[in-house]
Every structure is written in C-alpha cells, then in structure tokens.
Amino acid sequence: MDVLPAIDLLGGKAVRLAQGDYQRVTVYHDDPVEQARIFARSGASWLHIVDLDAARTGEPQNTAVIARIAAALPTMRIQIGGGMRSLAAIDTVLSAGVTRAVVGSKLAHDPAFTKEAIAAFGAKALVAGIDARDGIVAVEGWTRLTSLPAPELVSELASWGLRHLVYTDISRDGMQTGIQAELYAAVASAAGFPVIVSGGVASLDDIRAARELGPRAVEGVIIGRAYYEGKIVLSDAINILKEGNGN
Numbered sequence: 001m002d003v004l005p006a007i008d009l010l011g012g013k014a015v016r017l018a019q020g021d022y023q024r025v026t027v028y029h030d031d032p033v034e035q036a037r038i039f040a041r042s043g044a045s046w047l048h049i050v051d052l053d054a055a056r057t058g059e060p061q062n063t064a065v066i067a068r069i070a071a072a073l074p075t076m077r078i079q080i081g082g083g084m085r086s087l088a089a090i091d092t093v094l095s096a097g098v099t100r101a102v103v104g105s106k107l108a109h110d111p112a113f114t115k116e117a118i119a120a121f122g123a124k125a126l127v128a129g130i131d132a133r134d135g136i137v138a139v140e141g142w143t144r145l146t147s148l149p150a151p152e153l154v155s156e157l158a159s160w161g162l163r164h165l166v167y168t169d170i171s172r173d174g175m176q177t178g179i180q181a182e183l184y185a186a187v188a189s190a191a192g193f194p195v196i197v198s199g200g201v202a203s204l205d206d207i208r209a210a211r212e213l214g215p216r217a218v219e220g221v222i223i224g225r226a227y228y229e230g231k232i233v234l235s236d237a238i239n240i241l242k243e244g245n246g247n
Contacts, residue, residue, distance in 0.1 A: 004162075005039045005234055006222050007049050008050045008051065009066075014031075014032045016028060016228060019230065026228075027246060033072050035075065040073050043235050043238045047073075049090070050093060055104075058060070066097070066098065070097025077100075081101070081127075084104065087117060087120055090125075101125060104131060111156070114128075117160075127144050129165075130165065136148065138170055165195045178205070196221070201222070202226050203226065203232060207232070
C-alpha cells in the first residue's frame with residue numbers, strides 16, 4: 001500500500017478544488033516543484049498529479065511543470081490524470097517522465113480508446129480513473145454527469161487488461177468528511193484488483209480504515225487537502241500504510 005500525495009495543477013500552481021468546483025479554488029503553493037520536493041523529503045515514493053486545466057480542455061496544459069518535477073525528482077514515481085483523451089496526450093506526459101497516466105473521461109464512453117491505449121503503451125503505464133457522484137460516473141473535470149452507473153464500468157476494467165484504478169468519491173473530495181471504507185471494498189471486489197482510494201481523506205483514521213481493508217482491496221491512498229491544511233502528517237500516513245504491507 002502506498003500514500004500518493006496530490007498536486008492539483010491550475011495555471012501552473014498547486015491548488016485544491018472543493019468537490020471539483022473550479023469556482024472554489026484554494027492555492028496551496030506557487031511552486032509545484034518545491035511542493036513535490038517537500039513530499040519526497042517526507043518519504044513519499046509516489047506523487048499523484050491532476051492537470052485541472054487539461055481536464056477542462058482535453059489536452060495537457062501543464063506539461064512543462066510536470067517535466068520539471070520529474071527531472072528534479074528522478075526516483076519519484078508520478079501518476080497523472082486530467083485531459084488524457086488522446087494517444088498523443090498520453091504520449092506527451094509519459095515522455096515528460098510520468099510513470100502512469102490516468103484515463104478517465106474516455107474510459108467512460110469509449111472503451112475502444114482504452115484498448116488502443118493499452119496496446120500502444122502497455123497496461124502498466126495506464127490507470128483507470130473513475131470519478132463518481134452518488135454512484136454515477138462524472139467526466140470532463142467533473143463538469144458533466146453521465147448516466148453510466150460506476151459499478152457497471154468498474155466491472156469491465158479487468159477484461160480490458162487494466163489493473164490499476166483510482167476511484168474518486170466526488171461528494172467527499174476536498175471536503176474532509178472521511179472515506180466510505182465499505183465503498184472501496186465493494187469497488188475492489190467488482191474490479192477484481194485493489195483500488196486507489198481518492199476523496200474525503202480527513203485524518204489518520206481514514207488511513208487506518210484503508211489499511212484495514214487489506215492489500216487485496218487497497219493499493220494506495222491519495223491525500224490532498226487534509227495534508228495541506230495540517231490535518232495529516234504525511235510521514236505518519238506513510239508509516240501506517242507500511243504496516244498494511246507487513247513492513
């Protein structure tokens with residue numbers, strides 16, 4: 001199990017949105033590269049980046065910043081989402097030094113694209129990104145709610161060859177209300193492989209709850225606002241999840 005501290009990029013700055021609302025933005029660091037260094041010094045080996053500008057436009061917008069982070073921290077593994085709606089977009093971020101690209105919007109309504117991406121880049125380089133509000137998939141930076149039930153999409157992933165999934169509970173994201181542990185257990189069961197928890201992490205109790213689900217259900221936990229607002233010490237969260245690995 002891994003902790004993935006989050007950097008959400010908007011206009012080249014590290015920010016957080018409340019429930020995906022672009023009108024409710026909090027800027028946490030003007031220099032995302034320095035923020036990534038802070039995470040590395042705390043012991044993080046993974047970094048979760050969301051290009052919020054790209055999520056709206058459908059094309060990578062903060063690639064230069066991402067490349068600077070990758071160059072500054074060559075041992076840090078980077079996972080990035082936002083705007084991964086073409087093979088060219090995925091190739092752009094992987095070429096910038098990213099480890100895994102999160103396919104979200106296209107995943108929901110174009111399975112053929114996901115299969116093309118797997119053929120082009122390999123399943124290890126891709127992550128399914130499912131953002132859901134009340135069990136319904138949302139796309140395009142959470143600006144549009146589809147009619148697709150999230151469990152239906154989750155159940156298809158393994159058959160496509162995917163083995164990584166970030167599942168975001170939008171109603172809790174950035175709100176620090178705590179995670180629904182039973183939700184992630186159900187998602188992992190439906191997927192057939194462990195899930196990366198995203199949305200609502202508020203305290204170390206949520207990290208412990210994720211750990212208790214076990215490595216067959218949880219691959220990692222994304223931490224955002226709770227870290228930035230001092231509710232979670234990153235090194236403490238990392239140590240708790242290491243216990244889930246038997247370390």
